[in-house]
Each structure stands twice: as C-alpha cells, then as structure tokens.
Amino acid sequence: MNLVLGSPQLLAGLALVAGPVLVHLLARARPAVRAYPSLQLIRQVMRRTLRVRRPHDWLLLAVRTLAIAALAAAFIRPVYFGATPLAAAGEKKTVVLVIDRSASMAATEGAQSRFGTAAARAIQLLESSGGSTAANVVWIDAQPAGIFAEPGPNRAYLVDVLNRAAAVPQPGAAESALRLAFEQLRTAEGAKEVFVLSDFQATAWKNVPLTPPPGVRLVPMPVGASDLPNMALTDFRAQPAAPVTGQPMQLLCRVRNFSPEPRRAVVFFEAGEARQQRAVDVPAWSDAEAAVSLPAGAPGDLPLRASLADDAFPGDDAAHSLAHVRESVRLAVAGASTSPSIEPLTALGGAIPWLSARRIEPADALTAAADILFVSDWDGQNAPAFRDLAAKGTAVILAPKNGTPAVALADALGVPATPAAPALTAEAAPAKPWKVALASESHPTVALFRTGEFGNPFAGTFRQRLRFSAPPAPATVLAGFPDGVPGLVAGPRLADAKNAAPLFVWNLPLAADASTWTQEPVFVAFFGELCRTSLPAAAGVPGETLPGTPLRFVPGPQVDPHDLRLLAADGSAVEITPPSLPGGPFLSPPAVPGSWRWMARDTVVQHAWCNFPDGESDLRRLDPGTLTGATAESVASRAAMAAERDGWPLWPWLALAGAVLLWTESGLAAFGKKSPVPTAPAVS
C-alpha cells in the first residue's frame, strides 16, 4: 500500500490516543469522600461485579481510543496512492490525451456539452502534469489526428487549442485514434500514460479493445452522467428522386426515437418554397416513417429539407436531400424510321404533356440519353447491356422480332432460360383477332387498372404477335393472350439497386395493321402510367457528402474556375481550396450537416449536402463497468482523477470516522448508565 503523510510533523499527535485511556482511568477522579466503617464488603462486591461489567468498559475504552486515533491521524493528512499510481507531477512522463470530439460529444448535459466537460478535464490534466511532461492530444473523429506529430513540452499550446475546440458532426474512429496514441508513445521516455476522454458511446465503442501495449498506462475517463434521450431524422429521400415537373412527389424520412419512452414528433418538410408538416408517433427505441406529398415544381434541382423541433441534441434534427425535377420524361424509340412502332410512340409525346418522345437509331440505343428506351424489332443482341441499363435507372422496353432467341429473352429479363426453347415466331390471328387481358393486378405498372375503373388497358384487338412461352418467375406477365402467350412481361426489379428501372419484354404490336390498340383512348393512359411507374423511385441524385469529408467539385469546360464559389444555405461564402493538379477537384473544409451550392457567377452549377452521421444519434454509453483498462472514473469526479495522480486524501474519511466513533461513545456511555441493575432483598 502506498501511503504518504501530508503533515508528518504532527505524527506526535498520535500520542493523544493515550488521552482516552487516562480519561477512562481517571473518570472517577475526585468524587465526594465519605467515611465508611469498613470497605471489606464493598471490595468483595467490586471484585465480583467488575468482572461482569468489564466488557462494556473495554468496549468504551476501545471506541474512545479509536476516535482519538482517527482524529489525530486526520491531522497528519495521510494520502493513499493505490497499488499502481500514476506518475507524480514531478516525474518524467509522456502523456497522450485521446479526446473524443465526434458528433455525440456535442450532446448537452447540464450547463455544457460532453465535449466541453472533456476539454475542461483535459486542460486540468495538462496543467497538473508537471514540468517534466511531454504531452499531445489525439482527436477521435472521422480522421483521427494529433495536434502535434508527437508529444512535446508545449502544453500551453494544447491548452489553447482545447479552449477553442468544439465537437464536430462526424463519426469517431476510436480504434484508429487509440492506435495513433499508442504509436506516439512507442519511443517516448519516462512513464507513458494515455487518457481517453470520451462518452464511450455504445454504438462506437462496443467492439473497441482498451488494451494498451506493455508499459503504457491507459485510463478511460467516461464523460457524461447519463444516457441522454434523443430523436433523430435519417434516410430522407424523395420518391421519385427525379420527378417530372407537376408530378406528385413524396418526401419521406425516418424518425428514430433513442429514448425509453414513446414520443410524438412533428416533422417539418421543405421543398423549395413549399412547406408541410407531419406528426408521427414513435415507440421507444424504435423508428417510424413520416411522409408528405408535394407536387414537383419547376424543372431543376430542388433542395429538400426535413427537420424536427430541437431537442437536447440538435445536430441530428435536420436532414437534407435533393430532388432533380425534370421538365419531361424522355422516351427514346430505337428503331428504323420505317418501323411501324415509331409513329404511335413518337405521337405520345404530343398526347402526354410531360413526355418527350424521339426516334433514335438502333445503334444508339445503349448510349442515348433517355429515361425510357423502347427498342423496336429487337433481335436479341446485347441483352446483358440492356439489363445493366435498366439497373442504372433507364427503363427498357424490348420489343423482339421474329426469330429472336428465347434465351436472349430470358437473359434480358434475368430469369433462367429453357435451353431447348425455340426462337420467337411471328404469327397472325387465325380468324378472329386476339384480345389481350390484364394478367397481373399487383404490378405497379398496371395497378391503376386493377379496379377496372379505367377499363382494360389493353383494349382493342391484335392480329399479329410473337409466339413464345411465358418466362418463369421472377418475371411477371402483365398482359396475356387468351392462349397464354404473354403480351407484356416485366422483369424483376433489382432489390439492391436503389436507382434501378424496370425492363419489359413487349409483345403488343403497335402497327395499325397489327392491332387496333393504339386507336383506343386507353392506350395513351396506359403508356403514360407505364412511363410514370418506370421512373426510378429512390434518390439517385449525386451531391451527398459524408460528414468529415470535404465537398468536391470538378468544374466542366463551361465553368470558369475563377468564377467558382461555394455558398452555404444562408448565402455565406465557404472557403474552398483550388485543385493541386490540373483537372482536380475544388475542395471545401470537412463537411458538416447542411446544404451548399457551388456557384459559377450567379448560376448554381451543383448542389451539395451532408447529413448527420447515423451512428452518432444513439447517445447511450457503454456501461462503465465493461470498460477494460486501468481505472474507469467519471470525469465529473475530479477527486477521483486527482487521487490517481495525487493520491486519495484520507483525512476527510478519518475525520468522519472519528465523529462517528465519538457519537458511538456517547451512546455507549449513556447505555452503561441506564443498564438495569438487578435488585436484591433488604437485610433484616
């Protein structure tokens, strides 16, 4: 045990313990003197009864002696240092303070944030470390780094940086920060100490080992006294991400409740000038989705914002996104100019206001800029390329021709092929033309016609078609001939591709001599619905930046770099760094949650936004008892930290013990007086 006496010169005061012994022995000094004939019987009685009462007297003596000893010991101020104390202030040592400044450290508890508390404690550690200390600070954030490259004596600068620092809305790479700290101590001299000041957020720290290398003392110092309740917005998006002007657009976001009680949240949605709000009830430790529907406005990039009323942790109460409103849906019809499908499809551009249709050469099918590609008279070539095109967001409609291999069909749809399946064969209706009926009611493309309110989307008659077998699941036959020949087949939508568009196989001839369908009014309605539902639902608009990484912009040939500016949402300019190499990107400082605009003169050339890191919203901390390492202590307890370096002062405990013993002594003394004495009969 390491025990140091703060006032050893008062050690002689321990002689005071003799006091209670003397008092005890002299307790009966100077009572009244009375003559008595003979003390013979009195002495007999005393010899007999004192044996009985002695235990009480001994206990009283022991309590008095201990009380005086405790009070006397308090004056000599012993200090206990524990089994393996930290290096004292005067010892040569190297100290690295690993300070968490990730987003969760911005949470406010009481008068200041967790980071503020950690910084104050770090300053205290630096100022009390002694003149022989080399120190450094390593930040825990998205890109851990030290203030200095290695520990040094300039602690004043570290204190200055700590006074000006703040938490950053970034995730924290704790393990990397610790590795960096240990690396900095590898060649250090003297005692080596690492102090980790963090809220030890459970989501960030649960798998991080706190095992220092040999010779390094690691002291975790949890910050924050409680698991703060919090609500956060995540996964904010528009559906569709690229609507057509005037098209209803749904704004959705997920509201997460990190608290032990269910809560009601009001989410405010902003899309340009349009605003709406939605209330949502979120169960404890769960999430719920809030959604509003807004019409897509004028064509162009539409910044979107969702927000909550501020709580104790406001950093994650806002989310940003962007919708790219298109003027129209671009339909490209790939086929020869003489193809009979060209005219009815290009005529749709005039019938549907938001649809622009044009013919392109078949060779340009894979490269044309289009939202929907209709490949007329498809011969089965490039099936994987068309499937890939659909996966990237362009809806593809393949209208095969006579002789197209069935394998190509299966390949395009992404379904297993029947090896011996014959090629598609053109055939004409024998006598009576065919009628095509709806074969699926759940597919989004035909869902509008499920109830029959809008009639049969495939009204009319068909005299020609291609014969082939219905492809296996997961392909879906949306429309079919009475004898089972598929008329319209939809391929499976790629579940792991947010921006994927559907791919169809089209077996509904559009030529006037092949069908009367295009003459039916419902043809326009059906094709409009097909185009609408074929647009990608998820946000695929570029521009989102992860927090902690800089915003990037590579100006194209039409942008003069000298005119380039970066503006924040409030219009203030943000300093940008020009590219170090020609053709390289312009960079901003590490991004924080919010939205920005890259401007070339007065024109917005690109929107950018950054959302709060998801993992930093759950403010629950690891149980301090699970922290491995030397000592888990609350930063709020300065005495605990001071004890590690300066020892535990024992005098308050000794004084308290002395007071308790004195109180016990008075009770014992009173008890002794009140003890009932057995009565004896009178002498006669």
Added chain:
Amino acid sequence: MSKYLRPDDLRRLARYDIAAQLVVEGYLSGHRRSRQRGSSIEFHDYRAYSPGDDPALVDWRLFARTDRPYLRTFELETTLECHVLVDSSASMGFGGGGQETKLEYASFFAACLAWLVVRDHDRVSMHLFDEKIRRHFAPGSTRQHLHELTSALEANAPGKPTNLPEALRRVHPMLTRRGALVVLSDFYAPAEQVFAALNPFLHRGFRIHLFHVLSPDELELPDAGLVRFEDMEDASRVTVHTAALRDDYRESMRQHVQSYRRLAASRRVDYALARTDGSFFTLFDRLSA
C-alpha cells in the same frame, strides 16, 4: 446522672427483668439461693478437681493426705455476673445519616444493662476494646462501680482498628467466673474467627449474647452516586458508583449477617441484629423474653 442513663430510659428499664436470660447454670453467684455447689462460707462437700477449677479452692491438706486434689464446695448465694464487651474500634464511630454513632448506641445499651444488673445487686464487668483491651473493669455491683462504668463510657471514643477475635482471647482469662457475656460490636470480622474465639467461653459455660450493631447505611448502602469511600479503620479508599453496587452489596451484607446468625444458632449463642435507627430497648425486650 450519666449521659447514657437518661431518666426516661431508667423509668422504662424498671419494668425489665433480664435475670432469667442472663442467669447461667453452673457457677451461679448472687442473691439467688441455689443448691449448686460453689464457694461460700458454708462448707458443703468435697469434690474431685477438674481442669479449670480455681486452684485456691483445692484443699491442700486433703491433698497431702491422699495425694489427690479435691475441692471444698460451699453452698453459694447465687449472684449474676454479667460481662459486657463494647467494641470501641474506629468503625464504631460511624453514624450515617446524622444518626447516633454505633458506639453511642452500644454505650446507651451497655450503660442501661449495667444499671439493670446493679439494680438487682448483681455484678457487672465491662471491657472496652478495639484491637486490644483498652479499658477493663472487674465485676462489681455497687453504685460507685456503675458510676465508674458509665464515666468510662462517656469518655470512650472510637479508637483503632478492630480485632474482635483477639480481644475475646485477651478477655477470656480476665473473666474468672462464668456468667453472661454480652458483646456489642459491628462484627466485621469473619464469623468463623469470632466463634472460634468464643469457643472457650462456651466451653466454660458462659451464656453469650451477641448484638450486631449496624447503621442503616451499612445495611443498605445509600445511593450517593459516584463516591470515594474511606475506611474508618485503615484509611484506605475506594471509588465506586453506589448505584452499580448497591444491590450486590446488600446481598453480601445479608449473607454476612446470616453467617453470624447461622453459627450462633448452631452454638446456642443468642444473636440479634441491632439497627441504630431503632431503639435499643428492643434488645432488652429480647433479653427479658
């Protein structure tokens, strides 16, 4: 008139006849005629000598003739001899609670007893003792003798420490005739030792009366809190909290008194506890019972 012979007391004493309790068979002397053999002017007979007999009564002429000792016995007038031993040690000076001291109490009784004996023309002797015999008065029956006794009592003061067994041993040879032995003491000696010292008297046929004189404070040990007691005989001190000891002390005192009572009963010795807070006439009531 003596301090210890108050007129009221004497008027009260006139009613008492204590001779029956004090008369001793064997050597009887006084105005009570007895056919018991003894020494007087009228020759009665010879008897063989027994150890303890007065050698002066041996007929030496007959011894010369027979070579055997014989005593001449005479027809005696019975005269009561009462021997009073008054403990005058330091402890007898204890009064307690402002009452008369034990010595005063004993002196009152001794004086009145002497007056009764002299009134009946019997003889009374008195011995004042502590660790030894301080004053000794041979038996007498005259008023002058009574005056000397009462004067000695008045002049008596508590003296040195008690040694009752030793005092009894010293008194024994002084008492040439058996009679009544009245001992007035606080009897702080162990009962066995005292009765061992009384054995010679019992053997000689004394009628023994022990009056255990104690004050109420000695019997009860009053609750006086924390007290330093000083022994009146050896000046030693002890500090006690009387409340803590009282009940045990009373029990010890009771056992001490019982030890005397038990031994007295077994030896046919009359024993009585004389509380100084009571009248000494209760002792005469006992003697005249």
